Amino acid sequence: MTSSSVNHIYPVIWQNDKVFLIDQTRLPGEYSVVEISLCEDMAQAIRTMIVRGAPAIGVAAAYGMYLGAKEIQTTNREVFLKKLEKIAQLLRETRPTAVNLFWAISRMLKIAYESVGNVEQIKAILLETAQAIQLEDLKTCQAIGDNGLIVLPSEPTKLTILTHCNTGSLATAGYGTALGVIRSAWRENRLARVYADETRPRLQGAKLTAWECVQEGIPVTVITDSMAAHCMQQGMIDAVIVGADRIAANGDTANKIGTYSLAIVAQAHNIPFFVAAPFSTVDFSISDGSQIPIEERHPSEIYQIGNTEICASGVEFYNPAFDVTPASLIKAIITEKGAISPQEIINYRRELAI
Numbered sequence: 551m552t553s554s555s556v557n558h559i560y561p562v563i564w565q566n567d568k569v570f571l572i573d574q575t576r577l578p579g580e581y582s583v584v585e586i587s588l589c590e591d592m593a594q595a596i597r598t599m600i601v602r603g604a605p606a607i608g609v610a611a612a613y614g615m616y617l618g619a620k621e622i623q624t625t626n627r628e629v630f631l632k633k634l635e636k637i638a639q640l641l642r643e644t645r646p647t648a649v650n651l652f653w654a655i656s657r658m659l660k661i662a663y664e665s666v667g668n669v670e671q672i673k674a675i676l677l678e679t680a681q682a683i684q685l686e687d688l689k690t691c692q693a694i695g696d697n698g699l700i701v702l703p704s705e706p707t708k709l710t711i712l713t714h715c716n717t718g719s720l721a722t723a724g725y726g727t728a729l730g731v732i733r734s735a736w737r738e739n740r741l742a743r744v745y746a747d748e749t750r751p752r753l754q755g756a757k758l759t760a761w762e763c764v765q766e767g768i769p770v771t772v773i774t775d776s777m778a779a780h781c782m783q784q785g786m787i788d789a790v791i792v793g794a795d796r797i798a799a800n801g802d803t804a805n806k807i808g809t810y811s812l813a814i815v816a817q818a819h820n821i822p823f824f825v826a827a828p829f830s831t832v833d834f835s836i837s838d839g840s841q842i843p844i845e846e847r848h849p850s851e852i853y854q855i856g857n858t859e860i861c862a863s864g865v866e867f868y869n870p871a872f873d874v875t876p877a878s879l880i881k882a883i884i885t886e887k888g889a890i891s892p893q894e895i896i897n898y899r900r901e902l903a904i
């Protein structure tokens with residue numbers, strides 16, 4: 551895997567016939583790597599967010615498909631493909647919202663069905679395809695980062711950009727989407743500071759985005775999610791850039807919970823609100839955001855911080871991990887093909903051909 555010219559954080563690494571994942575549940579306090587050689591272990595790593603972030607779980611699922619294929623002991627093509635379908639279903643059921651997961655699985659299955667070789671040759675092609683998906687996403691993120699420079703406000707010359715959750719190298723094959731735009735702005739001396747929402751309840755902003763920024767000396771201020779509106783009202787923020795987990799054909803965008811309220815407040819203060827995402831995050835099969843499945847996660851993510859319980863017993867919880875921002879609140883979707891008006895996304899249907 552070629553290294554990026556800018557940073558060297560890769561959440562998923564293929565080496566010695568195994569996958570190594572940065573354990574994102576232990577950052578920033580501990581940098582540890584988990585070794586994955588079985589499909590079920592990859593599925594569990596996605597479920598428990600050892601690896602997370604829409605493009606990163608697509609890459610992880612692609613390797614999970616290969617690891618599962620490796621475990622299939624048969625030379626019969628039909629038997630192999632039937633078992634591969636079961637592996638695909640296991641991985642599909644890990645998390646419901648990020649469409650990159652399903653896009654990667656579909657691409658791996660398609661290549662298997664289209665391959666004319668024997669089972670061992672199909673396995674080899676599956677590995678090549680997983681590696682291609684990973685390298686493509688790295689290059690895509692670098693393109694997204696640079697394309698973002700075209701649409702960022704020209705004034706002030708050094709911008710203060712607010713972002714939500716983690717959309718950096720840790721959430722992708724490397725470089726990042728929204729944080730990729732921020733990296734490119736930093737490289738081009740167009741960034742004053744990043745304001746990172748801590749992003750309750752999993753705190754990806756405080757734990758992961760801040761960590762990535764510190765690794766590269768990018769000035770970062772962590773705020774609680776409830777402070778974002780105040781910062782915008784005080785004129786402290788020049789632009790808001792977030793990632794995406796699934797974009798509907800009309801440009802409605804699902805992203806980490808709290809994104810929708812950011813978009814409303816940004817509009818109220820006439821601050822440009824951008825989404826940065828690869829085309830592998832667009833789901834052309836759904837017409838609008840109301841059809842995007844929203845993952846609900848375990849309530850312990852709300853009532854526990856570390857080992858401390860912060861709620862009385864007997865309380866009910868609701869823990870949606872994502873919300874949907876209507877296209878009308880999004881100034882542009884920054885993709886590897888350029889910055890696109892959300893309403894124009896539908897015209898790019900062919901970009902996603904797998």
Ligand SMILES: CSC[C@H]1O[C@H](OP(=O)(O)O)[C@H](O)[C@@H]1O
Nearest residue numbers: 602603604717721793794805806
């Ligand atoms: C590069 S976009 C990553 C996207 O995924 C995150 O969700 P999670 O941490 O639950 O996987 C968040 O929505 C980010 O915007």
